[in-house]
Structures are given as structure tokens and as C-alpha cells.
Amino acid sequence: MINRYFELDNHQTTVRTEVMAGLTTFLTMAYIIIVNPSVLAEAGMDKQALVVATCLVAGISTLLMGLVPKVPIAMAPGMGLNAFFTYTIVISDGVPWQTALGMVFWAGVLFMILSFFGAREKIVAVIPKSLVTAISVGIGLFILFIGMRNMGLIVDHPAKLVTLGSFSAEVLIGLAGLFLTIALFIRNVNGSILIGMIFSTILAFVSGLVSGPGSWDAISFDISPIAFQLDIAGALQFSFLTTIFALFYIDMFDTIGTLMACSKEAGLVEDNGSIKNIKKMLGVDAVATMLSGLLGSSPTTSYIESGSGIAAGGRSGLTAVIAGLLFLLAILFTPLISLVPGYATAPALIMVGFLMIKQIRHIDMNDLGEAIPAILTFIMMPLTYSISTGLACGFVSWGVIKVLTGKYLEIHWVMYIIIFLSIASLLV
Numbered sequence: 001m002i003n004r005y006f007e008l009d010n011h012q013t014t015v016r017t018e019v020m021a022g023l024t025t026f027l028t029m030a031y032i033i034i035v036n037p038s039v040l041a042e043a044g045m046d047k048q049a050l051v052v053a054t055c056l057v058a059g060i061s062t063l064l065m066g067l068v069p070k071v072p073i074a075m076a077p078g079m080g081l082n083a084f085f086t087y088t089i090v091i092s093d094g095v096p097w098q099t100a101l102g103m104v105f106w107a108g109v110l111f112m113i114l115s116f117f118g119a120r121e122k123i124v125a126v127i128p129k130s131l132v133t134a135i136s137v138g139i140g141l142f143i144l145f146i147g148m149r150n151m152g153l154i155v156d157h158p159a160k161l162v163t164l165g166s167f168s169a170e171v172l173i174g175l176a177g178l179f180l181t182i183a184l185f186i187r188n189v190n191g192s193i194l195i196g197m198i199f200s201t202i203l204a205f206v207s208g209l210v211s212g213p214g215s216w217d218a219i220s221f222d223i224s225p226i227a228f229q230l231d232i233a234g235a236l237q238f239s240f241l242t243t244i245f246a247l248f249y250i251d252m253f254d255t256i257g258t259l260m261a262c263s264k265e266a267g268l269v270e271d272n273g274s275i276k277n278i279k280k281m282l283g284v285d286a287v288a289t290m291l292s293g294l295l296g297s298s299p300t301t302s303y304i305e306s307g308s309g310i311a312a313g314g315r316s317g318l319t320a321v322i323a324g325l326l327f328l329l330a331i332l333f334t335p336l337i338s339l340v341p342g343y344a345t346a347p348a349l350i351m352v353g354f355l356m357i358k359q360i361r362h363i364d365m366n367d368l369g370e371a372i373p374a375i376l377t378f379i380m381m382p383l384t385y386s387i388s389t390g391l392a393c394g395f396v397s398w399g400v401i402k403v404l405t406g407k408y409l410e411i412h413w414v415m416y417i418i419i420f421l422s423i424a425s426l427l428v
Helices: 002-006 015-029 032-043 047-067 081-092 097-116 119-126 129-151 169-186 192-206 238-265 278-295 306-311 317-337 342-362 368-384 387-404 413-427
Strands: 075-077 154-157 161-164 300-302
Touching: 002 015, 002 317, 015 192, 015 306, 015 317, 032 047, 032 075, 032 081, 032 317, 032 342, 047 075, 047 278, 047 300, 047 317, 075 278, 081 097, 081 129, 081 238, 081 387, 097 238, 097 278, 119 413, 129 154, 129 169, 129 342, 129 368, 129 387, 169 192, 169 342, 192 342, 238 278, 238 300, 238 306, 238 387, 238 413, 278 300, 306 317, 368 387, 387 413
Parallel strands: none
Antiparallel strands: 075 300, 154 161
16 A cells, blocks of 8 residues: 555655655754754744644644655755744844744745745746855855854954854853764764764763753643744734745745755656656645744745655655654654753754855856845845845845846846835835
8 A cells, every 4th residue: 555655666666765764864854853943942932832843843744745745855944944033033123923923824825826826936937046046055154153153152242243252161062063063974974963962962961061851741742832823914014025025935945946956866857857746845835834833933844854865765755754753753752852952953053054055156256246146145144133134135236236237138027026025125
């Protein structure tokens, strides 16, 4: 029955291979169970409930990806999207987290509508590739900056804004976890980010900086403090439209890029270049984002770490089903997950930042008309502590340069709308 449903013979794979691939995918991206609650908790949300919600959202979304389009791609709350939710929408803009969850829900509704009409792929096609790349680089820099701050490696300074922090026990433990993660990643060890966090937590425990879990029975698995607390009506203010759109296109670029890369590796690309079941994948992504808003998390997206399971032989939806079930099973270990201190999760943020910044090599620095807006995009994100501000600066500068150099005919009408929304965002 399993063989027939997932068409294992057609994919030239076996149940054992798919199970091992699913385990590999889970271990590679399990760090999100620890990091996502750590980031979102800074928005004032209940951390224990966030751990459970992260497992639920990742588990259900990944199961849907395995059962509906039947592809070996896992999903979870996106890195960068959680930073945008916490540090830009809630902290910088002062929006209550309940309203921010409402924005996540409406972004999911927008995903669903545009996916139904096949418009998501068209929007991606009109945005300059240099800016698409710059978004990944900028979010990487932003996450890297947050990781260094959470570790205590950089701290506030009244004159210089930031400076090098003191090498306290917490900083040294974080650095030890970071360099172990880097070494394991270079050696292609699956789960290197997760291992680095566990190592740092053990060092903190041995050093007496964290204590062991209390009674297991006293731990609550209740997600009611954040689940279904979203303010759907409050998120529909005119001033929030650009933020909802920002959530939409950040998630869109994440998802499309990941699906293209993973589908190619998994042999899901047709001879004409199209991706099999792409509409179903995008539909699941839209449902997952709405589910995130309902259960109390930042938007969910497809994970590039799925490539590790594909490299291990995963070719069917069974790989995703196994990974999804493991995410749900991880709920039972939330007492241990809650022990991980912020400086132990910092290496994961920094490592993810490194990997995203690598994309800078795809920006043509010789073409200043493309390079300067790209540079403004990724520089302004960490400097303004706002992903949406960096995006707006990049889009506006790109349009202005095109007009002033007489290349305004190269601007697609969809880009004019995006530029207008970006100007409105900066003015507001």
C-alpha cells in the first residue's frame, strides 16, 4: 500500500531509503525547534507554547507536503521570516504580536489566491534577480547580527552604537558551539547545527549556568497562550498592507527558490523545465502559512535543508511524511528543548546567516545599476534593524536609477506597484 501510494518503484527507491532520508532531513533542520521559539519569544510570546507550536506547524505542514504533492520537501517556520516578525513588525513597528499573527494569516490568504491563479510565479519573474539575491544576503546579514547580539559577542555602545562584548563564560560557550558547528558542517556531518547547540547547552549545564529540567509532569504542552490569539480584523489596516505584502514576497522568494533547487535534485523537473506538482506545493505552502498564524508562529516555508534528505536518497513524499512525524514526536521532548539558553542558539543563527550571505556571489558588481540597489538592500536590513526597510530601499533605488538612466521601459508594471508600495512603506 505504501509502495503504491508514494509510487516508490517509479521513483526507484525503497521504504528503508525513504525512512533514512526522512530522518536525515529532520536531523538537519531540527534546530528550528529550538531557534524559532527563542526568536519569537522576544516578541513577548510564551516560549514553552512556542516550542509546541513550532513542532505542530512543522509537523503538519511537512506531512501535507508529503501526502498531497507527494514530494520529499520539509517545511517549518522560516528563518528570516521569524526575525522579520519579531524585530521589524513587533519590536521596531510596535505592533502587538496578536496583530502580527493576523498579518501572517492574511499573507497566507494572499498566497492562496495568487497560487490559485498561478500569479506567484509571474511576480517572481518580474523582480530583478539581483534584488532577489540581495534579499537572501540581507536577511543573512540580519540573522548573523542578531546571533552575535544574542551570544553577547557584540553589545550596545553609546558612541559607536555597537562594539565587541566581553568574553564572558556565556560568550565562550557560544563561540565553542559555533566553531564546532562550522567544523562539522565543513565535514558534511548531518545535523551539524543541532549538534552545535546541544554541545553548547551541555557546556552551560556543566558550568552551572543552566539547571536540569524540573518535574516532567509539571511541564505544560498547552499552546492556548498563543494559538488562535491572532487579531485578524486588526491586521487589515491600510498602514499594514505593505507589511503583509513584505511577508508575502519574502516567503515567496524562500519557497520558490527552495522548490526549484530541491525539485531539480529530486528529479521532479520536467523536460520543459517545469516542476511537477508545483501548484500543489504552492497550495500547501499557502495553507501552512495560514496555519502558522492560527497556531501562533511566524510564516512557514519550504526548507533548503530538505536537500540533505534528497542527497540521502529521498525521492517521494514518504521522506516528508517521516520527517513530519518526527517533528510531531519532538513535542514530547519540549522540557529538554526549553533548557537551551539564548547564547546556545546563537551559533545556529550565525551559521544560517553565513550560508545565506554566500549568495552574494550571484550579484554582478560590475553592473552598478543592479549592484547599488542590491547593496542598499542587504546593507540597510541590519543597519536599520528592519528587513522591510532594506527591501523598500532596494526596490525604490532600483526604480529611480532605471528612470534616471533612461531605462524606464525595462520596469514591468508589477514592479511599478511594488515600488509605489515601497515608497509608501518608507513614508509611513
